[in-house]
Amino acid sequence: GLPLQRLLALPTRGPLASHGRAFGTSAGRRNTFNVQDGSDFQDRVVNSPKPVVVDFHAQWCGPCKILGPRLEKLVAKQEGKVLMAKVDIDDHTDLAIEYEVSAVPTVLAMKNGDVVDKFVGIKDEDQLEAFLKKLIGA
DSSP: OHHHHHHHHHHHHHHHIIIIIHHHHHHHHHHEEEOOSHHHHIIIIITOSSOEEEEEEOTTOHHHHHHHHHHHHHHHHTTTSSEEEEEETTTOHHHHHHTTOOSSSEEEEEETTEEEEEEESOOOHHHHHHHHHHHHTO
């Protein structure tokens, strides 16, 4: 299901790229990744030397489609101080259960493998920025 997910995500990014924002988008991609499986989550999230924002989402979740790109953009602005992991709950039910995700979108803030903060539902950019700054410790 992952290649399909990438295709679905492309149209929302397309117009941004044409307004000279392509650099920002490509920089954001390096800081954002789709979790492939449990061991990938362990390696790239739990064992990450950097703080990680974990976006638990689903294809069928309307608010996720708004929150995801909004959060991605703000993570990219942090210039690598924080990473973003995207977890599709339908592909990774085990992770959703382990982290007690009962609704989407649920976003966890993780530092040194521990959940230090979380929110459920949609937030505006100011709230997301405050969430990231608190995580980074800025």
